Every structure is written in C-alpha cells, then in structure tokens.
Amino acid sequence: MKLLTLNFLTCAIKTCKTNPASFPLHPRDAELEIVEADMNLPFLRNILPRLMWEELRGICGELGLPELPATPPTPADLVEASNAVHGSAEADEEEPSQTAKDLHRILLETCIQEGKLVCGACEHEYAVKEGVANFLLPGHLV
Amino acid sequence: MLPTPSTSHVCYDRVYEPAEDSYLLLDTLSAASETAFLQDRFNNASSTPPLVLEVGVGSGVVLAFVAANAGTIFGRHDVLTLGTDINSFACRAAAQTVRDAIQEREDGRSVFTDVVNGDLATAMRPHSVDVFIFNPPYVPAELPDLSCHDKYNKVPEGKKATSFEQDSYLLELSYAGGEDGMVVTNRMLEHIPGILSADRGVAYVLLCAQNKPEVVKQRIREWGAGWMAESVGASGKKAGWEKLVIVRIWRNAI
Numbered sequence: 001m002k003l004l005t006l007n008f009l010t011c012a013i014k015t016c017k018t019n020p021a022s023f024p025l026h027p028r029d030a031e032l033e034i035v036e037a038d039m040n041l042p043f044l045r046n047i048l049p050r051l052m053w054e055e056l057r058g059i060c061g062e063l064g065l066p067e068l069p070a071t072p073p074t075p076a077d078l079v080e081a082s083n084a085v086h087g088s089a090e091a092d093e094e095e096p097s098q099t100a101k102d103l104h105r106i107l108l109e110t111c112i113q114e115g116k117l118v119c120g121a122c123e124h125e126y127a128v129k130e131g132v133a134n135f136l137l138p139g140h141l142v
Numbered sequence: 143m144l145p146t147p148s149t150s151h152v153c154y155d156r157v158y159e160p161a162e163d164s165y166l167l168l169d170t171l172s173a174a175s176e177t178a179f180l181q182d183r184f185n186n187a188s189s190t191p192p193l194v195l196e197v198g199v200g201s202g203v204v205l206a207f208v209a210a211n212a213g214t215i216f217g218r219h220d221v222l223t224l225g226t227d228i229n230s231f232a233c234r235a236a237a238q239t240v241r242d243a244i245q246e247r248e249d250g251r252s253v254f255t256d257v258v259n260g261d262l263a264t265a266m267r268p269h270s271v272d273v274f275i276f277n278p279p280y281v282p283a284e285l286p287d288l289s290c291h292d293k294y295n296k297v298p299e300g301k302k303a304t305s306f307e308q309d310s311y312l313l314e315l316s317y318a319g320g321e322d323g324m325v326v327t328n329r330m331l332e333h334i335p336g337i338l339s340a341d342r343g344v345a346y347v348l349l350c351a352q353n354k355p356e357v358v359k360q361r362i363r364e365w366g367a368g369w370m371a372e373s374v375g376a377s378g379k380k381a382g383w384e385k386l387v388i389v390r391i392w393r394n395a396i
C-alpha cells in the first residue's frame with residue numbers, strides 16, 4: 001500500500017473518528033518496497049493542498065525515511081528553475097525538480113508490503129499483507 | 143464508446159463477474175449528461191485532484207474504467223482512485239485491473255492508490271471522498287453468515303486453493319442484500335453524508351426494482367436541506383419498470 005493512501009484513511013472504529021489521534025495510522029514493523037510509478041507533475045502540484053503535511057512527515061520519520069522539509073513545497077519548488085524562468089512552458093514540458101522526485105518517491109513509489117497500521121487512539125493494529133491492508137474488525141463480522 | 147477494462151485475469155469462482163449492473167455504471171458515468179455534470183463540478187484545473195472511492199470493487203472493472211477514462215469523464219487526468227472490498231481476493235484482483243487499465247493509456251495517466259480490504263467505507267477519513275461509487279449486493283436474499291469471514295477471506299492454511307464452500311460464501315457476499323436487498327445498502331447510505339466532501343461530493347449508488355428506488359430517493363432527500371437524489375441511468379425496462387437504476391446523490395449549496 002502506498003504512503004499516499006494513508007492520507008485518506010483512519011481507524012475504522014466509529015468512536016475513534018472524532019479523536020484526532022486516530023489520524024494518521026502509524027506503520028509498525030513495516031517492510032517497504034519501492035514500486036516504480038510514472039511521474040505526474042500536474043498531480044503532485046495539485047495534491048499539495050490536500051496533503052496532511054505534518055502527519056506525512058511523522059510517518060516518514062517513523063519509517064526511517066529521509067526527513068521531509070518542515071513546510072510543504074510550493075508549486076514552483078516542483079519544477080526545475082531553468083524551465084520556470086521561461087514561464088510559459090506547458091506542464092508536460094516541465095522538468096521535475098529533485099523536490100518533486102523525492103515527493104513522488106515517498107507518496108507513490110514507497111509501498112508497505114507487510115506490517116501493521118496502528119491507531120494512535122485505541123491502539124488497534126490493522127495488518128498489511130502482500131500490500132493489502134485489512135480494516136475488517138470483529139464487530140463488522142456479526 | 144470507451145473501452146471496457148480487461149478483467150481476464152480475475153477468477154470468477156470467488157469474485158463477482160462484471161454483469162449488466164457493472165456495465166450500467168460504466169455507461170452512466172460516461173454518458174454525455176453525466177460527464178457534463180462531473181466536469182462542471184471538477185474540471186477547474188487549479189482545484190485539488192478529486193478522490194474517487196469505489197466500495198465493493200469486485201473485479202475492479204468500474205474503478206478501472208473511471209481511472210483509465212478520467213480525462214473524458216472529469217476533464218482532468220490528475221484524478222485519484224481508491225477502492226475497498228470485504229473480499230480480499232477481490233481486492234487483489236481489482237488492484238491489478240486498475241493498474242493494467244491505467245498502464246494501457248499512452249497519455250495522461252491518472253493516479254491509483256490502493257484497494258483496501260474493509261467493511262464499506264469505514265476506514266475513510268471523514269469528508270475526504272469527492273466521488274463515491276457503489277454497486278452493492280442488492281438481491282433480496284439472506285445474508286451469508288459473516289462469523290466465518292476471517293476463515294473464508296484467505297486461502298486456508300496449508301492449502302493451495304480455496305474450498306468450494308468458501309467460494310460460494312464469497313460470491314454470496316457479492317449479491318445477497320438481505321431484506322428488500324437493502325440491508326448492506328442502507329448501512330452504506332447512512333455513512334454517505336459523513337464521507338463525502340462538503341463542497342463537491344457526489345455519490346452514485348445502484349439499486350434494483352425490489353430495492354424500491356423511489357422510496358430510497360425520497361428518504362435521501364429527507365436527510366436535510368440541499369440533499370438531492372435523482373435517477374441518472376437505468377436498464378432493463380419491463381412493463382414500465384426499470385430493473386436497475388443508478389441514483390446520483392449530492393448536496394446543493396443552500
């Protein structure tokens with residue numbers, strides 16, 4: 001499962017939803033794998049306002065990945081300066097910057113293959129097996 | 143006609159095979175009237191990428207279709223897709239269907255996140271979903287006994303393949319909807335206001351005639367001011383009754 005997915009998930013237990021500690025879920029004993037994906041610069045630029053940056057930084061820290069900057073990059077940080085000068089370059093001609101490549105790697109190429117996702121509120125552990133997270137609770141299955 | 147994603151790798155012994163209901167969703171989401179509605183809502187290029195969530199992805203045919211044709215449907219390529227299914231075999235199969243369908247595109251590929259194994263949308267962050275899609279188990283038939291789910295949701299320990307009862311159970315999950323075929327759908331409907339994004343969220347839910355679509359739509363309109371429910375696609379007209387309908391649920395600014 002991609003780290004970007006964690007931006008949209010919380011603990012599945014109803015009473016946890018209103019507890020801020022239920023987001024993000026914390027990876028534990030995670031085996032990571034890099035699965036290459038296409039670079040999508042317009043996507044990266046537009047997703048920035050939807051990313052919960054602090055939480056994402058926290059997850060990277062917990063996984064021992066290179067530290068993300070304290071504040072989210074700006075759209076201009078995602079393209080090579082040399083191209084940005086020409087201003088009118090179309091999105092598909094733009095050259096992604098190192099910042100864009102790093103962000104792409106973290107959000108879309110770094111996958112949790114095995115491990116657990118732990119709720120910070122209730123401590124429930126959700127298993128990840130072969131890249132698929134299991135959010136089924138015993139309470140769902142009655 | 144946009145191409146239907148390939149699901150030839152999916153084993154239909156334990157994952158729902160694309161059928162008339164699946165194709166009705168494809169046709170409805172790509173009909174001119176619906177793409178006009180969706181583009182009006184989502185094609186502002188500077189807005190954030192819409193998140194499309196499909197619950198109960200099955201083979202993944204619907205989510206893959208949306209992911210591969212995001213440009214035509216939404217007027218933008220930076221669309222995010224995410225799926226869930228209670229059946230772990232469906233989760234794996236669908237992830238491959240979506241990946242393959244996106245990979246086939248030469249231009250403007252959208253972004254697929256994952257398919258997670260879960261109950262409905264219970265693991266979603268509140269108000270994070272922009273487009274919600276659900277082709278539920280809608281047949282009026284007794285729900286299978288979920289107490290065996292853990293056991294049946296994986297290949298049995300020490301075995302190489304699933305058992306026959308296991309496969310039957312998993313397929314029952316894909317169609318059996320309890321009383322009026324509405325037990326699972328009602329549970330989902332209850333959660334829709336909580337997961338849809340407040341400003342631009344829209345949901346598509348498939349119903350069959352026995353689900354009493356007119357009653358369901360009226361109930362949704364009573365959720366509160368601004369809530370709308372309209373049929374935007376139908377198939378199998380018989381004596382004036384539509385066998386299947388797609389209901390669009392959204393909230394108008396008030």
Ligand SMILES: C[S@@+](CC[C@H](N)C(=O)[O-])C[C@H]1O[C@@H](n2cnc3c(N)ncnc32)[C@H](O)[C@@H]1O
Nearest residue numbers: 158164198199200227228229261262277278316
């Ligand atoms: C009618 S099939 C639709 C499959 C696919 N979306 C299609 O249109 O071809 C219903 C799907 O919902 C799944 N499902 C049933 N109950 C569910 C639940 N509580 N949570 C998540 N998925 C569920 C089934 O496993 C099945 O894949």
Ligand SMILES: [Zn+2]
Nearest residue numbers: 011016119122
């Ligand atoms: Zn929790």
